[in-house]
Amino acid sequence: MTDHPVLNPGNGGRYDVAIAGGGIAGASLAAALAPHARVVVLESESTPGLHATGRSAAFWSETYGGPAIQPLTTASGAALRDGGFLESLGSLHIGRASDSVAAAAFLDEFRDSPVALEPVDPHAHVTGLRDDWTIGIWEPSCAYIDVAGLHAHYLAQARRAGTAIVTDAGVQSAARQDGQWSIETPAGRFIAPVLVNAAGAWADVVAIRCGVRPIGIRPYRRTMVQLRTDPAPPAGLPHVADIAGGFYFKPESGGRLWLSPHDEIPTDPCDAAPEEIDVAIAIDRLQGAVDWRIEGVEHRWAGLRSFAPDRRPVYGFAEPGFFWCAGQGGFGIQTAPAAATLAAALILGRSPDLPGVDPACYAPGRFVDSIR
Structure with a gap:
C-alpha cells in the first residue's frame, strides 16, 4: 500500500x-x-x-453495550475529549426495589473495570422522580457526544x-x-x-x-421522541436509564427532552420510521418514572442498530x-x-x-x- x-x-x-x-x-x-x-x-x-x-441518541457511556464493548468505549474517550466532541452530562441508572438483583449484577459487571460507578439516592439527581424508584447508580463519565x-x-x-x-x-x-x-x-x-x-x-x-x-x-429499529414537558427538564439533569431496560431519556438544548423506550424491533434494512405504538409506550414509561406533564411531542424518529x-x-x-x-x-x-x-x-x-x-x-x- x-x-x-x-x-x-x-x-x-x-x-x-x-x-x-x-x-x-x-x-x-x-x-x-x-x-x-x-x-x-x-x-x-x-x-x-x-x-x-444521523439518528443517534448522541451520548457516550462506558457501560453502554456491556463489558464486551466497554474497552473500546474507554479507549475512545481520550480522542473524543481531546477533539472537543464530548460535553459533561453524567448518567443515572435507576430502578425499583424489584430491580435490586439487576442493579447488583450491573455493579458486579464493571467492578474490575476502570468505569466509576457509585450507588446514590436517585431523587437527589432527578427532581420529580416518583417515590417507587429507589435505586440509583451514578456513572459520572457519561457525556454528550457531538x-x-x-x-x-x-x-x-x-x-x-x-x-x-x-x-x-x-x-x-x-x-x-x-x-x-x-x-x-x-x-x-x-x-x-x-x-x-x-x-x-x-x-x-x-x-x-x-x-x-x-x-x-440483524437490524433492529429504535424509536426516539423529542418532548416538551412541564416542568422543563431541570437544570443539571443527567442522562437517565431504567436499569431494567425499559427506557432512557436525556436533556437537550432549548429545555427539551429526548426519550426512547429502549426498543429493539427486528426489521429488514430500511429507512426506518417510528410507529405510533412505540411513541406511546415511551411516553407511558416516562410518566411511570416522573411526575412531569407532557405538553407535546415535537419530533419523532427511528434509526437502525445492527447486531451480530x-x-x-x-x-x-x-x-x-x-x-x-x-x-x-x-x-x-x-x-x-x-x-x-x-x-x-x-x-x-x-x-x-x-x-x-x-x-x-x-x-x-x-x-x-x-x-x-
Missing part, C-alpha cells in the same frame, strides 16, 4: 481499500487508513450517515488525506479474481484488493452480493480480502476512534496500540462454524 495517496474523484478506478458504507464506521476507518493507502468510500445514499449515524461534528471531522480528515468519497454508489455486486475485488456500483466499477464491509444494517446484504457468507447481522448474533461488533478478515467492520449496535459512534484504530491496524497488518482491547474478541472467526 502507498504512503502518499492521490485523490481519485470517483467514477470508477483502482484503490488499495474500498469501503462499503460512509457512516461513522466507514468514515472513521477511512480517516485512519488514508495516510497509508489509497482509499475509496462507496456510500449507497446521496449523503453519508443518513441512517444509524455526532454530526465527529462524523464530519472524519470525512474531512479522510478527504484531506486523499480519500475519494463517492455517493449513490452502493455495492451491487463484487467478484474477486487474481487478488482483486471488482466492485460494481451505480457510480462505476471500482477495483481494490481489500473490500471493507461497513454497511451497517445492510452488512449481510453486501456480503451476499459479494459472494461472501453472511454472519447473521453474540452482540459484539465484528472487525477482521473472514475471507481473503474481505474485511468485516460491522455489528456495532448502538455503540458505533462512542467506540469509533478505537474501532477505527483496531480495524486499520488489522488491514495494514500492524499491531493495534490499544491497551485493554483484545482484537480476538471481535474477530469474525468466532462465527466460522455457525456460518458454514
Whole structure:
C-alpha cells in the first residue's frame, strides 16, 4: 500500500481499500487508513450517515453495550475529549426495589473495570422522580457526544488525506479474481484488493452480493421522541436509564427532552420510521418514572442498530480480502476512534496500540462454524 495517496474523484478506478458504507464506521476507518493507502468510500445514499449515524441518541457511556464493548468505549474517550466532541452530562441508572438483583449484577459487571460507578439516592439527581424508584447508580463519565461534528471531522480528515468519497454508489455486486475485488456500483466499477464491509444494517446484504457468507447481522429499529414537558427538564439533569431496560431519556438544548423506550424491533434494512405504538409506550414509561406533564411531542424518529448474533461488533478478515467492520449496535459512534484504530491496524497488518482491547474478541472467526 502507498504512503502518499492521490485523490481519485470517483467514477470508477483502482484503490488499495474500498469501503462499503460512509457512516461513522466507514468514515472513521477511512480517516485512519488514508495516510497509508489509497482509499475509496462507496456510500449507497446521496449523503453519508443518513441512517444509524444521523439518528443517534448522541451520548457516550462506558457501560453502554456491556463489558464486551466497554474497552473500546474507554479507549475512545481520550480522542473524543481531546477533539472537543464530548460535553459533561453524567448518567443515572435507576430502578425499583424489584430491580435490586439487576442493579447488583450491573455493579458486579464493571467492578474490575476502570468505569466509576457509585450507588446514590436517585431523587437527589432527578427532581420529580416518583417515590417507587429507589435505586440509583451514578456513572459520572457519561457525556454528550457531538455526532454530526465527529462524523464530519472524519470525512474531512479522510478527504484531506486523499480519500475519494463517492455517493449513490452502493455495492451491487463484487467478484474477486487474481487478488482483486471488482466492485460494481451505480457510480462505476471500482477495483481494490481489500473490500471493507461497513454497511451497517445492510452488512449481510453486501456480503451476499459479494459472494461472501453472511454472519447473521440483524437490524433492529429504535424509536426516539423529542418532548416538551412541564416542568422543563431541570437544570443539571443527567442522562437517565431504567436499569431494567425499559427506557432512557436525556436533556437537550432549548429545555427539551429526548426519550426512547429502549426498543429493539427486528426489521429488514430500511429507512426506518417510528410507529405510533412505540411513541406511546415511551411516553407511558416516562410518566411511570416522573411526575412531569407532557405538553407535546415535537419530533419523532427511528434509526437502525445492527447486531451480530453474540452482540459484539465484528472487525477482521473472514475471507481473503474481505474485511468485516460491522455489528456495532448502538455503540458505533462512542467506540469509533478505537474501532477505527483496531480495524486499520488489522488491514495494514500492524499491531493495534490499544491497551485493554483484545482484537480476538471481535474477530469474525468466532462465527466460522455457525456460518458454514
